Amino acid sequence: MSEKPVVLSLDKATIQFGGLIAVNSVTFDLYKGDLFGLIGPNGAGKTTCFNLITGVYKPTSGSIKFNGKEVGGLAPAKIAEMGICRTFQNIRLFPALSVLENVVVGAYLRHKTSVYGAYTYLPPAINETESLKKDAMDLLEVMDLADMAGSRSADLPYGKQRRLEIARAMATKPDLILLDEPAAGMNPQEKEDLQATVRRIRDEFGKTVLLIEHDMRFVMGLCERIVVLDHGEEIAQGSPEAIRSDPKVIEAYLGEAV
Amino acid sequence: MLHDTLNLVAGLDFSILPQQLVNGLLLGSVYALIALGYTMVYGVLRLINFAHGEVFMLGSYAALFTSWSLGFSPEALAGQDKPSSWINLVLMLVVSMVVCGLIGMAIEFLAYRPMRNQPRIASLITAIGVSLFIQYAGGLFLPQSPPPAISEQVNPYRNEKVTVTLAPPPQDLVVQAKDARAKADQMDKAYEAAKAKGDPTSLESMRQETQAAKNAASNLETQVASKSTGLTVPYGQLGMLLTTLVLMALLWFIVQKTKTGRAMRAVAHDFDSAALMGVNVGRIITITFVIGSALAGAGAMMYATVLRTPLTPFLGVTPGVKAFVAAVLGGIGNIPGAVLGGILMGIVETLVVWLDGVVPGLSGYKDAVAFVVLIAVLLFRPGGLLGSSKVEKV
Amino acid sequence: MKFWGVRGVSILAGLGFAFGLETMVSAGLPNIYRLVVLAGLFITLAVSLNLINGITGQFSIGHAAFYMVGAYSAGFVSNQFYAQQSLGPQLWLVVMMVFGAFMAGISGFVVGLPSLRLRGDYLAIVTLGFGEILRIVVQNIAPLGGAYGMNVKPFGSPPKAIWIVWTLAMVCIAVCRNLLRTAHGLPFLAVREDEVASSAMGVNVPKTKVTSFVIGSAFAGAAGALFALYDTFISPDTFKMDVSFIILTMVVLGGTGSITGSVLAAVALFAIPEWLRTLQDPVTKVAIQIPGPSLVATMLAVIVAVALVKLIQDRFYGDKGKKLGLYVGAVGAGVAVQFLLAALLKGVPQLAKLSFEAAALRMVIFSATLIILMLLRPQGILAHHEFSWAWVSKLFGRRPSEANA
Ligand SMILES: Nc1ncnc2c1ncn2[C@@H]1O[C@H](COP(=O)(O)OP(=O)(O)OP(=O)(O)O)[C@@H](O)[C@H]1O
């Protein structure tokens, strides 16, 4: 494990909202190619962790390094450019845009031609648009959404909207992809498909994946390592088996039944 | 002494500052009354009711017509004095408030209610349309050239006022003035006596000397007056402030203590949840419009009667915009914020005119200052003074 | 090669249209020359505001300010320097258009900055405020003519302007349209849809917002410069809040985000009041008088008819033919109400003695149209649709493939 390079490294990352310490001195490392789970009860600070990593909030203290460079407090767009992209717990697509356009917005980050070519509609901009669209179409194939490329994204059923968010994030060509409760609201079949897709994202596309999920079967069956948060604090870290039998985790989150 | 130094340093007349502040407060209370309507409607509907300034305009015309029908029209008065009573003022206030309340209700029912589920920008354009419609349709039917004003005579207390002295004039000046007046009086007496006696030789020169002494005395007296810091508030303006306070207290009571008020706050907090919890949202919106418009009506009546502004169908535009700015300044949707913003706006405006003493030409920027203050405040507090800028949770 | 061929032809066609219009109007219809100029300017204003408001979603309602900046910069500079050079009126127009765009672009940059911190209604009031501040500042500057306004007469007589005004409008449309046709337009739309998600996808949100403000205001400034030089007189009153509101209305009425809609609404909203202004009896050539009772009756009848139409629109779910019948019925009811009320109101002496010139009703009709259109079609005339030939063929009931065949 140790020969794989560290992709993301949180060191005592902390954020405070007024009197509430939403994330308290959280420390963990992600290695290249990890399939890493972040779990914990409601309000534990999982989403806030994502927000710290992606620059939505600036950490009050501690450091967050991505590929060795500090990202804590950088602008979200800058962090996306460096290679971290995410999905949102409460879906945030661009509702009036088509499915394809949503993905092209993600792909646009890696565009090369200048905007002046676009104002004048010159061949470089046209060709680039075509190739971005083509890449986006390929991603839609992967996510099994190609047949809906032309519909308004707001018109998609819930499960497909979640998949579209993943496609959009993938389009930014990230090294690390953060998925915030990707399976929420899906039926068992959809969950199974999603599991396969996430695995494919890691194995085939070589991405490092960090995901938040409340469905324990989903997490345990998918992730190789897991961090557990409770009240902003990290209470356990390890393999699914170790987490399952950790008394602190059972008390704070899993309950006796599992 | 202090006055002189300050005046020299800043080129400002501090003796009129308290008076200016009171004037600002008065103007500000009108702005606050209008701003309340903007803020309440925004609170429940998230709609900038651009037609609110026009409701205000119609309110001032309602007051005008009431005064006419009470016998204070130019034709009825025909240049003669006519006694009035406070009842007339109350009648005008009530009519103005009722008319505005009804107009507000009608606007809501005809123009905004059908737009309830439409994009907000569409409602906004409708509001602009209603505003323009009232202005120009008013232009067809309302008397406007020359702009009519409510007769002074409606106000029975127009000559009464309260005078407050804040800082007395320098003592030596007062003594000097007193002496001069006494001397003039003495000379006057001597002159009258001489006139009665019919002593023609020195009469003309005596008359001239007396006149000179009188002039000197009144000169000194004017100086005393200008060196003393104080303020004069006519009863009408005092009544205006009191009425505003009473109305605001009433509004506070309605919003905080009644069931309707609670429903209003619920709708403002979360429209959909309130509806789901069984609040009759339609009724609450109507009530909000009625109350907000009635307050504008009260402001309009006082604006037209006490400040005696000439009326035109476009009268509502400027106070309307300023009151709207005041509402945003205080934090739109926030009721105390509207009052604070309105009063601040009025005071800032009069202060700018006062500062004209140091920066000549500044008063030309009077109308711009409202916006400068607003932009400055919003850049530091994006939600206004008392409003909370909601941080969107991601 | 084919690309450049097509591009060349379309540029030539555009220029041909502009100069054709110029020649046609100045030769055949000189009395509508000014209208054609102003229509072109308003198209530019509406389309450029649509970029800020409709496409990027930044709620700006002070567009007249940029129009004013362009007008005053070009006006002032022309008065000062035109005599000292030898470009000739037509070239000078081009130079001033660019200069006005530049100055307005700078002011657009400044006004765009608050958009980084403020959203929605707060941004709206700040843009409105900037407009008012600028206007009042101009009112207080003596060299710009203060409140009385400024004559801009470098050429002696008004220059030929249709060609350049309409070229500007076409360039403005083309730039917006091109932007939306390439991937470069997507960040603008994404910012409108969701700022948080956009920035997470790597969209530089501040840059995108400010860019849209700069481009939008530059086009407005270009229009302003041409207005000043063509109309030869500008005053702060020409650029009041009302003008901003009218431009905003054009954008919304056309369908927020739709360029075609902005163009159509600009022409329509501009034409209605102008047409009413010229309304007169065809035979006697005196302005048409409308008696008070009929006016009031018409107003009430319109309210009745609109209310009925709205009710049918919202509550009636049935086949189209029946619905159409009901609409006709509603309009009929309105007409009946009009006749009935007009007859009744003739009995009211105060009203019967009034009568109004049609031209005086201009703004009343204008604002009523606005309200009615918003009530009956809140998404705008075209909603978010754009003009395209495929769409036209569909409109006429043919599928595009058949149309091409
Ligand atoms: N911007 C903010 N301001 C104040 N408090 C916040 C903010 N964002 C999050 N919080 C608080 O931080 C805590 C952690 O929230 P977070 O959304 O990270 O929880 P979570 O672990 O993702 O929970 P869930 O499983 O319900 O999604 C909560 O108490 C939340 O209210």
Ligand SMILES: [Mg+2]
């Ligand atoms: Mg969460």
